[in-house]
Amino acid sequence: MIPLAAISAAAFASACQGCKLPATAAVTADADVDANANVNRPTVRLYVLSTVAGALEPCGCTKDQLGGIDHLAALIEAQRGEAPDRLVVGAGPLLFTDPEVKPERTSQDAWKAEAMALAAKEIGLTAWAPGENDWALGAEALGKYQEQSGAALLGKNLEGAKGAQGVVVRDVSGVKVGLIGVSDPKGRAGAYPDGVKAAPAIDAMKAGVEEAKKQGASVFVGLAALPRGEALRLADNVPELHVLVLGKPSERGDGNDGPKPPEIIGSTLVVETPNHLQSVAVVDLFVRGGGSGPLVFADAGGVAKAGELISLSERIRELEIRLNGWEGDKRVAAKDVEARKADLEKLRAEKARLEAAETKVTGSFFRYSSIEVREKLGADKDVAGQLLAYYKRVNDHNKQAFADRVPEKPAKGEASYIGIDACTNCHDEERKVFDGTAHARAYATLQQDFKEFNLDCVSCHVTGYGKPGGSTVTHNASLQNVQCEECHGPGSLHAKDPDKKGLIVLSPPPQSCVTQCHHPPHVEGFDPVAKMQLILGPGHGKD
Numbered sequence: 001m002i003p004l005a006a007i008s009a010a011a012f013a014s015a016c017q018g019c020k021l022p023a024t025a026a027v028t029a030d031a032d033v034d035a036n037a038n039v040n041r042p043t044v045r046l047y048v049l050s051t052v053a054g055a056l057e058p059c060g061c062t063k064d065q066l067g068g069i070d071h072l073a074a075l076i077e078a079q080r081g082e083a084p085d086r087l088v089v090g091a092g093p094l095l096f097t098d099p100e101v102k103p104e105r106t107s108q109d110a111w112k113a114e115a116m117a118l119a120a121k122e123i124g125l126t127a128w129a130p131g132e133n134d135w136a137l138g139a140e141a142l143g144k145y146q147e148q149s150g151a152a153l154l155g156k157n158l159e160g161a162k163g164a165q166g167v168v169v170r171d172v173s174g175v176k177v178g179l180i181g182v183s184d185p186k187g188r189a190g191a192y193p194d195g196v197k198a199a200p201a202i203d204a205m206k207a208g209v210e211e212a213k214k215q216g217a218s219v220f221v222g223l224a225a226l227p228r229g230e231a232l233r234l235a236d237n238v239p240e241l242h243v244l245v246l247g248k249p250s251e252r253g254d255g256n257d258g259p260k261p262p263e264i265i266g267s268t269l270v271v272e273t274p275n276h277l278q279s280v281a282v283v284d285l286f287v288r289g290g291g292s293g294p295l296v297f298a299d300a301g302g303v304a305k306a307g308e309l310i311s312l313s314e315r316i317r318e319l320e321i322r323l324n325g326w327e328g329d330k331r332v333a334a335k336d337v338e339a340r341k342a343d344l345e346k347l348r349a350e351k352a353r354l355e356a357a358e359t360k361v362t363g364s365f366f367r368y369s370s371i372e373v374r375e376k377l378g379a380d381k382d383v384a385g386q387l388l389a390y391y392k393r394v395n396d397h398n399k400q401a402f403a404d405r406v407p408e409k410p411a412k413g414e415a416s417y418i419g420i421d422a423c424t425n426c427h428d429e430e431r432k433v434f435d436g437t438a439h440a441r442a443y444a445t446l447q448q449d450f451k452e453f454n455l456d457c458v459s460c461h462v463t464g465y466g467k468p469g470g471s472t473v474t475h476n477a478s479l480q481n482v483q484c485e486e487c488h489g490p491g492s493l494h495a496k497d498p499d500k501k502g503l504i505v506l507s508p509p510p511q512s513c514v515t516q517c518h519h520p521p522h523v524e525g526f527d528p529v530a531k532m533q534l535i536l537g538p539g540h541g542k543d
Helices: 004-010 069-078 103-123 139-149 201-214 228-237 306-326 334-356 381-401 420-424 428-435 438-447 484-488 492-496 511-516 528-535
Strands: 032-034 044-050 086-091 125-129 152-154 167-172 175-183 219-225 243-247 263-265 268-271 279-286 360-362 365-372
Touching: 044 243, 069 103, 069 381, 086 167, 086 175, 086 219, 086 243, 103 125, 103 139, 103 381, 125 167, 125 175, 125 219, 125 243, 152 167, 152 175, 167 201, 175 201, 201 219, 201 228, 219 228, 228 243, 228 263, 228 268, 268 279, 268 365, 306 334, 420 428, 420 484, 428 438, 484 511, 511 528
Parallel strands: 044 086, 086 125, 125 152, 175 219, 219 243, 243 268
Antiparallel strands: 032 360, 044 279, 167 175, 263 268, 279 365
């Protein structure tokens, strides 16, 4: 999940508006429009995604985590009636978590990328500007995934990028929307994917706008997988852009970013959502009037409120995390829980009031909002089915592929893992405490979802994973679940000589939980001191 500071920000749910438009459909200067009237259906709705980076769904043990492409698909489908004319666009890596794939993960990561591509097709992804990660398995693989996604790969400034286009023009509600993508998929060492070169992005974006104009476009959306500073210069140098979508040129690891508020540069709305599908930005463009001259979209409210909304979202998220942390903690007074819940509802109401504030504008305008991707949005049946098929496929494959992978033997004189049943011979009271904790059911949570052999999941649901004398993805029969030795260390030597000191960690420091598994992005706002109390009992830390 997200570090507390970033998480707080990760709750950013709705912010701003503002933009402009070019040729053919002009502004009506005398038309007063209520930008928040329900009777108004947007001419074009843009769903904006930044740096998805292979995040099919969140991984961790915190309730209602941010993310999940099945939830995003459900949101888009649920809004079909209010905005039937829409485009889904993205910038930054889409398919892989990292730019390189380890040999042992080739099959799993390839199938994960395929699942992402098929899900992208279900949500109606129109185009994305790729990042370095998208070439993780080479140009041929990227071409296959791009075809499966049904989306255009946009890189106007890229040379030698197989299958990449520079510009795509789509007719939406009778208005032609030009999508222009630029990218700089350069790795840490300064190398590009094999055969790929990148020309200056500003020149390419200018040329792309002119090309889109020739195809009749009057609305221009830029997709930029570039370093943020370089991307922002596009808005300064290509003022024809109405919306500029930002994504990273490369991404590494599963850490979640906090949100960046939208901003208006000139008359260009600049949008970047948090990575890993934590939220989706929604930009509604309302074209009003007709005639000659470039379109200009007025800000229908929100940009000025973005800072206040983020502040409210931070406070809301902090309270949500605190309440999640109190779950099961009998030391917290019920009156304190109820008081914080009341505070949370007040903050949510204040945020909703601020978001609903009406602004009247003249002529064409846009609205901006950012929606957190959460379980409450539901799960699209088709996308959820694709995810399940992926997990089953990986499970079946890894069970066979890693059948012979056994743990490394400990060095001479070093302890090995013996499993909780051996510990129970002398620690029956402690075993009873363990059996009442969630740790005792950790492996079953994987099995019920066909993830027990998934390389992304298993390490935090078994004991001694990857350690000498411990467990592996398939060899873990006596070490399933988060057992005693995960915190106290391997116990073979201790079992042979229980009275000898120093052979086992008697009182594991709470922080050890964080270094193992309970850290971002898998847990939000984890308090190891408080949480350790939930696994203690008579004979196990309590007398």
